[in-house]
Amino acid sequence: MAKKPEELTWKDLSIGVVVTEAGNADQYKTGDWRSQRPIMDLGKCTKCGLCYVYCPEGCMEENEEGYFEPNYFYCKGCGICAAECPRTVITMVEEKEE
Amino acid sequence: MAKKEGIEVAIAVAEAAKLAKVDVVAAYPITPQSHIAEHLAALVANGELDATYVPVESEHSAMSTCLGSSATGARTFTATSGQGLELMHEVVYVASSMRLPIVMPVCNRALSAPLSVWGDHSDVMSVRDTGWIQIFTENGQESVDNVICGFRMGEDPRVVLPVMIHLDGFHLSHMIEPITYPDQAKVDEFLPPYKHPSPLNIEDPVSMGCFGPPFIYTEAKKAQEVNLEASKKVILEVWKEFGEKFGRNYSPVEKYCSDGAKTLLLTMGSYSETAMAAIDEMRAEGKDVGLIRIRLWRPFPFDEFRDAVKDADILVVLDRALSYGGPAPVCSEVKAALYAEPKRPKVASFVAGLGGRHITVDGFKHIVNRGEEIAQKGSDTEFEMYGVRE
Numbered sequence: 001m002a003k004k005p006e007e008l009t010w011k012d013l014s015i016g017v018v019v020t021e022a023g024n025a026d027q028y029k030t031g032d033w034r035s036q037r038p039i040m041d042l043g044k045c046t047k048c049g050l051c052y053v054y055c056p057e058g059c060m061e062e063n064e065e066g067y068f069e070p071n072y073f074y075c076k077g078c079g080i081c082a083a084e085c086p087r088t089v090i091t092m093v094e095e096k097e098e
Numbered sequence: 099m100a101k102k103e104g105i106e107v108a109i110a111v112a113e114a115a116k117l118a119k120v121d122v123v124a125a126y127p128i129t130p131q132s133h134i135a136e137h138l139a140a141l142v143a144n145g146e147l148d149a150t151y152v153p154v155e156s157e158h159s160a161m162s163t164c165l166g167s168s169a170t171g172a173r174t175f176t177a178t179s180g181q182g183l184e185l186m187h188e189v190v191y192v193a194s195s196m197r198l199p200i201v202m203p204v205c206n207r208a209l210s211a212p213l214s215v216w217g218d219h220s221d222v223m224s225v226r227d228t229g230w231i232q233i234f235t236e237n238g239q240e241s242v243d244n245v246i247c248g249f250r251m252g253e254d255p256r257v258v259l260p261v262m263i264h265l266d267g268f269h270l271s272h273m274i275e276p277i278t279y280p281d282q283a284k285v286d287e288f289l290p291p292y293k294h295p296s297p298l299n300i301e302d303p304v305s306m307g308c309f310g311p312p313f314i315y316t317e318a319k320k321a322q323e324v325n326l327e328a329s330k331k332v333i334l335e336v337w338k339e340f341g342e343k344f345g346r347n348y349s350p351v352e353k354y355c356s357d358g359a360k361t362l363l364l365t366m367g368s369y370s371e372t373a374m375a376a377i378d379e380m381r382a383e384g385k386d387v388g389l390i391r392i393r394l395w396r397p398f399p400f401d402e403f404r405d406a407v408k409d410a411d412i413l414v415v416l417d418r419a420l421s422y423g424g425p426a427p428v429c430s431e432v433k434a435a436l437y438a439e440p441k442r443p444k445v446a447s448f449v450a451g452l453g454g455r456h457i458t459v460d461g462f463k464h465i466v467n468r469g470e471e472i473a474q475k476g477s478d479t480e481f482e483m484y485g486v487r488e
C-alpha cells in the first residue's frame with residue numbers, strides 16, 4: 001500500500017476495518033509510549049540473557065556479538081530489564097524529544 | 099402459493115426467518131421474545147429448517163456467536179428483548195462496527211426495576227446509538243415482511259450492516275393476527291444468498307475487530323457513520339422492490355390523514371394503530387388532526403420527517419421511554435431535526451405507555467387535546483406523563 005497507516009483517510013479503509021494482511025501488528029510502533037529508555041553499559045554485561053527472558057514485550061534482541069539490546073521501535077520503557085539485570089548493566093534514563 | 103393464516107406474531111417472525119433461509123440462529127429465550135427462539139429451535143430440530151441452532155447460555159453469548167457466524171458468511175439471526183438486549187449490549191456495537199449483517203427482532207420491553215416483562219421502548223433507546231439499521235413495525239405482517247427486507251438491506255454490498263426489527267412486546271409479539279406469508283420462491287428471488295465482502299476464511303485469512311489506535315479510530319467511525327447514513331438509499335430501494343413484488347409498501351415516515359392537518363400526532367410502533375382509531379374519531383368530530391409514524395428509526399429519516407410536518411402548526415410527540423433527567427428521547431430528536439427550519443410546528447412532548455400500560459383511543463384523544471393546549475399556552479415542564487396517577 002502506497003500510504004502509511006497514519007495517512008489513510010476514512011475512504012481508504014476496508015469494510016469494517018478488516019485487516020487482510022497477516023502479521024502486520026509488527027508494523028505498529030509501541031516505542032512511542034515510552035517515557036524512560038533503557039541504556040546498556042555492555043562493559044559490565046555477562047550475556048546471561050535474563051533481560052531477554054524477562055522482557056514482557058519480547059523486544060530484547062541478541063546481536064552478532066551475543067549481547068542483548070532493546071529494540072526501541074517496540075520497547076515501552078517498563079524498566080523490568082533494568083530491575084532484573086544482576087549486574088546493573090541497564091539504566092533507565094528520561095526519554096527526550098528526538 | 100402465498101397462504102394466509104391466523105398465528106401468533108412471534109411465531110410468524112420465526113417463520114419469516116425460515117423463509118429467509120437463515121444458516122445460523124443463536125438466541126436465548128427471554129419474555130416476550132421467547133416464542134421466536136423456541137419456534138426456530140423446533141423448526142431446526144424437526145428438520146424443517148436446514149440451519150445450525152446454537153443454544154447459548156446468555157444473550158451476551160448469543161450476539162458473540164452471531165458475530166463469528168456472520169463473519170464466516172453465514173446468514174445469521176437472533177432475537178431478544180429488554181434485559182436480554184441489555185446483557186448483549188457491548189456486543190451489539192461490535193456487530194455494526196465490524197459490519198456484520200445480522201438480523202435481530204427486538205420484542206420491545208421495559209427495563210427493570212421494578213421488574214417488568216411488559217412493553218415499552220426503554221430497551222430501544224438504550225441501543226439507539228449502536229449503529230444498527232432500526233425499523234419499527236406496527237403489526238405482525240409488517241414484522242414478517244421486514245425480517246425478510248432486513249436481510250436484503252443489511253446484506254446489500256453497499257450497506258453490510260446489522261438490522262434490528264422492533265416490535266412491541268406482548269401488544270404485538272403475542273397477538274394472533276392474520277399473516278400472509280410471502281411465497282418461498284418469490285422470497286428466494288428477492289433475497290439472493292449472502293456474500294460477505296471479506297469473510298473469515300482459512301484459505302485467505304483476515305483479521306476482524308482489530309486494535310484501532312487514535313490515528314485510525316476517528317476514520318473508522320467516520321466511515322461507519324457515512325455508511326449508515328448512505329444505507330437509507332438502499333433501504334428505500336429494497337422497500338420499493340418488496341412493494342412491487344409482494345404488494346405491501348413501507349416508508350421511512352408513515353402518514354395517516356396527515357397531509358394538510360394542522361395538528362399532527364407522532365408515534366412509533368404498535369400503539370400507532372390505536373392512534374389511528376383516535377385520529378378517525380377526532381376527524382369525525384371535525385378536528386383537523388393527522389398522524390405520522392417513524393418507521394425508520396436509524397438512520398433517522400430527516401428529509402421525510404421534515405417534509406411530513408412542514409404544514410403543521412402543532413406536533414404532539416409520544417415517547418414510550420424516559421431519559422431520566424433529560425428530554426423524552428424521540429421528542430428531543432424531533433426538536434433537533436426542526437430547530438433550523440424557518441417554519442416549524444410547536445412541539446408538545448408526552449411520555450406514556452410505560453411497562454405495558456395501555457393507551458386507549460380516549461387516551462390518545464386526551465394527549466392530542468392537551469398537546470394543543472400546551473402549544474398555545476406553554477407548559478412548566480419539558481414533557482408531561484400521561485396516565486400517571488397523581
